[in-house]
Amino acid sequence: MITFIPTPIGNPQDITIRAMRTFENTTLFFCEDTRQTKRLLKLLQERFDMLCPDADFISFNEHNGLHRLEEFGDRLADKTQNIVYVSDAGMPIISDPGQLLVEYAQKHNISYDVLPGASAVTTAYASSGFEESKFVFFAFLPHKGIERTVALNGAMSNGYNTVLYESPHRLDKLIDEICAIDETRELFLAKEISKKYQKYYKGSAKEIKEQLATTTIRGEWVVVIKAQKEIEKTLSLNEVLALDIPPKPKAKILSHLTNRAIKDWYSELTK
16 A cells, blocks of 8 residues: 655654654655655654654655666555655645656556645635635656746736745745746735744735745745736727628617617618
8 A cells, every 4th residue: 555645844743744754654665855754754753753664765756766666666565564665745746756666656556545635725815815616736847948038927917816936045036037928917925834034925017026036935935926917809990890790789789889770781781
C-alpha cells in the first residue's frame, strides 16, 4: 500500500491525526528531500508524541524518480509494506514528482491512497476573494526565454483566474512582466502561507509593484491573476449593413443602433 500524505506548508499544527498514525506504521518513506522529512517527523514526535517509525528513507525526485521505481519495484509490489510518499511541503503529486509514483501504482495494480490536507493553491485562491469558482493552476512558469513569455501570456489571457507559484528571487521580475502586459490587472499575492510572517497583497499590478518596493521579498509566494474582463464588442452601422443576413433581422439590429423604426429600415433594405 502506498499512501501519499500532504505535509504542513508552514504551521506544523496543520498536520492531521490520520497522517501521524500513518507515519507511525510506515516501513518505507519516499521523500522529495529525506532531510526535510526527518526534520518534520522529529518535530511531530517532540510536539505531538508521535511514535518514531522504523522505516527506510529514500529520496524520490524529478531527477531520480524513474530509477527509484526500478530499484524498489519489489517493495512497492509487496503488500506487507506500508509505503509513504511526501513532498517537502503541501499536497504531493500536484506539480510534484509524486505523479510518477501514482502512475506506476496504476499501471502495476498497486493499492494507493491520497490523503486530503494542506495545499497552497486552494488556500491562496480561497484567500483571494475573487468571486469566480473556476480557476487555472499554472504552477511555476519557465524561468526565462520565450517559454516564459508564452506561458505568462497564456496565464494572462486564458479567460480564467490563474494561480502561479513564484520564487522570491523572481517575484519582482514577474510583477514587472505582468505590468508590461497590463498594469491595471488585479492581482492577489499570498506570502508565506500559514507561517509567522504570512501576508496578503491585493490590487492592480501597478499598485502591487509599488507595495513590494518597500517589502522584503523572502519565502514562498503564490500569485493569483484575475481573469481579463470581457471587452464588449459592438458593430458599427456600416458593419451591420454589410452583414449577409435577411432584411427583417437586419432591420431590427439597425433600429437598435439608430432612432429609425424597424419598418423604415426594412423598407429601405428591400428596395
